Amino acid sequence: MTQNQKIAAIGLGSMGYGIAQSALRGGHRVWGVDINAEQMQRFVDEGGQSDALADVAAELDAVIVAVLNAPQTEDVLFGAHGIVDQLRNGAAVLSCATVPPEFAKDMAARCAERGVHYLDAPISGGAVKAANGALSIMAAGKPEAFNALRPVLDAIAETVFELGDEAGAGSAMKAVNQLLAGVHIATMAEAMTFGMTQGVTPDKFIEVISKCAGTSWMLENRAPHIAAGDYTPHSSVNIWPKDLGIVLDIAKNAQFSAPITAAALQQFVAAAGMGFGAQDDAAVAKVYARNAGLTLPGEDGKG
Structure with missing residues (x-):
């Protein structure tokens, strides 16, 4: 295995772009892929590869999937233009989205059927740490998957928690983290x-x-x-109905009551319903401010 790998980074959002940058800085050849053509061109301008992904897919060592959710992850891997069937035997997928553990297990099994390694590897740390190659990664998968992806992990992460050889354990730990993170913000x-x-x-x-x-x-x-009145989305309100919804789905299946999670979820749902879904998740404060008749910094009183 060569240290300098050929990598596709699929999903160039606030986290994915930083991950792609860190992989590039780690000496790898990186193809950045996103539905936003401007983001792709920006990445090329910073040193990313410009070839079409379909032309190089068979040569890739690894694919980093940093999209929003489980449906997008499945589409990237196995959809109409799914990458897995284009990969060589022994290539590896690093799946970074917050997804249910059972979904991660299913993706790992389907990848294995095609001779592709899969690492269940949700991430934590925010956009700044992503750009600095300093993420924490909660990873689970076969030893072969860890070995294949070690050069990628070394480039993008400060800490890799190895949580076992079965996909799903990483996503379970991420759900625990997201319960706390979402509740703490609210x-x-x-x-x-x-x-x-x-x-x-x-x-x-x-x-x-x-x-x-x-x-x-x-x-x-x-x-x-909030103090600066700046709701530029580093992590948006819309992420939390999804992530806390996953937590509650897992809790329901485990017959576990999570009332504090449910209360926090409702505040994010309310924020999205007020039109703040695309703003930074700190905008959940606007729900409280509106209900109490408060004016937050930078606001005109109308929310």
């Missing part, structure tokens, strides 16, 4: 807006709470977006 928004009703400004909230026991990584990362 709770941060609730606490910040609650503070505003008591005369605590967003800036003062961040200054004090980030140094106290009530803080979290999500609070420290997202609360400044």
Whole structure:
């Protein structure tokens, strides 16, 4: 196995673009693929390969799939123009989307039938860490999949948690992480807006709470977006009805009650319903602000 691999990075969104950049910086030849032609051209301009993916698919060592959800992942792998049937025997797929564990197991089995390795490898860390090659990856799959993808993992991740040799374990761990992450964002928004009703400004909230026991990584990362009135989507509101929905589906199948997750989910659903779905997920604070008659920084009072 050569260290410098030929890699397709499919999905050049806020996370996928950074992953593709990190793979490129790691010395690999990388083809960036997205439905957004401008993103693809931008990547070519930064050093990505310009050939059509179909012309090189049979030569690829690895495919990184960083799309939004399970249906998109399945379409990329096995749809009308699915990549798996174009890959050589022994090539490997790194699947990064948040998906149900059973879906990951199914994808791994279908890839194996075609002689392709599959690593169930959801990611955490945000767009900045993706661009810096510093992601945390919750990975599960056969040892052969880990071996085939080691050069890719070395380029894009700071920490790789190896969670077993069966696909699904990575996605299960990601669901646990997303439960906490989504709840922390919604709770941060609730606490910040609650503070505003008591005369605590967003800036003062961040200054004090980030140094106290009530803080979290999500609070420290997202609360400044609210204080700045900047909802440029690093991670959008729309991600959370999907991800927390996956958590609740898994919980239902396990006959496990997750009431706090359900409450957080409803706040993201409300935010999307108010038209904030494409904004940064910190915009869930606008639900609380509107209900309490508060004006957030950068807002005109109309939300």
